Every structure is written in structure tokens, then in C-alpha cells.
Amino acid sequence: MLMDAGGALLRTRPPEAALRATVGLVRMAGSLLPSPPADDPLLAIEVLCLRVTNPVGLAAGFDKNAEAPDAMLKFGFGFVECGTVTPKPQDGNPRPRLFRLTEDRAVIN
Numbered sequence: 001m002l003m004d005a006g007g008a009l010l011r012t013r014p015p016e017a018a019l020r021a022t023v024g025l026v027r028m029a030g031s032l033l034p035s036p037p038a039d040d041p042l043l044a045i046e047v048l049c050l051r052v053t054n055p056v057g058l059a060a061g062f063d064k065n066a067e068a069p070d071a072m073l074k075f076g077f078g079f080v081e082c083g084t085v086t087p088k089p090q091d092g093n094p095r096p097r098l099f100r101l102t103e104d105r106a107v108i109n
Helices: 001-009 017-027 069-073
Strands: 045-047 050-052 099-101 106-109
Touching: 001 017, 017 069
Parallel strands: none
Antiparallel strands: 045 050, 099 106
16 A cells, blocks of 8 residues: 555656666665575576576666665566766766656656
8 A cells, every 4th residue: 555655646746856866765765675595506607707696686777876776676676787888977868867657657767
């Protein structure tokens, strides 16, 4: 119920503002979250010489500035991608760059 109310509140904000708020909330809550139970060993996979505990991951578009990777792992993801490394800071693509597909209950980043 609380999640529904929070989700409804976030949907009133522009998509990028809602994303920034969500990353901030996850970062703050991360220290309070317990570690998830261990994944079943049958779920473990190896990709490009990297072994992960399960094949469900979070793409880099969610946490571009690597503010909450440890907290996101507590949600049970097998891996969490964060941004990228560049020699100099970059502003990214022009806005808007995040779009809601309300009917599909999805976003395009």
C-alpha cells in the first residue's frame, strides 16, 4: 500500500526528477535493508569471465552516478551496472531523455 502511494507520488513528477528521487531514497534506505537470502546455486551464471549469483541484473541507466549500487544489490539483483568511466565529466544527451510509457507500465531511457 505504501509503495503504491509512493509510486503514485513519483508519477506526478517529471520522469528524470522521479528517477533522481528514487535513487536518493534507495541510497538512504540501503543501510537499513537486510541482505537478501542467498540465491540458489542453480541460478549462478558466468558471463565474460564474470560469475554472478543470478541472471537478473540492473542496467546502468538507473544509477548513472553510482550512488546506490550496494543498496540495489540488497534487492536481490545478481549484478548492478553503474554509469561509465570517462576521462572528463560529460553532461550526457540533451533532455528529455527518459520517457514514460504509461499504458505499458514502462520507461524508455
